[in-house]
Amino acid sequence: DTAVSQTPKYLVTQMGNDKSIKCEQNLGHDTMYWYKQDSKKFLKIMFSYNNKELIINETVPNRFSPKSPDKAHLNLHINSLELGDSAVYFCASSQKAGGEAFFGQGTRLTVV
């Protein structure tokens, strides 16, 4: 069983569209994250949640809206996609804030 799974793995879409990425963890962790990795491999935190509560929103445009229906799921919805949103998006979880994180396989988003 995959510990942290994200879908889809690849996403190609046109500018202006709305898309969602789903993330689920089966580790029983309390904390979940979304990270964005750019073309130079730099990782930047976007959001973190603790027990379904938003803890960190790191100056992400409000076109990005995370949703955590329960502590095992953290989805990311993106409105009005722009070319600059093209990146790899990683979901991760940790048992507690500050503990080691387990990452999903990533979603490669390409906006054309």
Place this chain on the structure above:
Amino acid sequence: GDSVTQMEGPVTLSEEAFLTINCTYTATGYPSLFWYVQYPGEGLQLLLKATKADDKGSNKGFEATYRKETTSFHLEKGSVQVSDSAVYFCALSRRGVNKFYFGSGTKLNVKP
């Protein structure tokens, strides 16, 4: 604020060469330190960790020692293999803080 600095890559080595990837950090208190590895097309995997000063993390022949006096956590391996080719990330976290601070990543290429 907290931050991690690691040596820029790419690092190119021949098989069986000795590897060092430097990592230094800035943080208040006593952070936990991690090395993550990202193989091509995959997510990040935890390679090793250390949670307090003088701890040595080790895994798959890789080692790193938490040095508080030099605020460093350098990654070493005595004899690299082609299969070690990947991007390596140094990271820190603090207990109760919902965020990891990642270095910029160091790409390692190992040639046969």
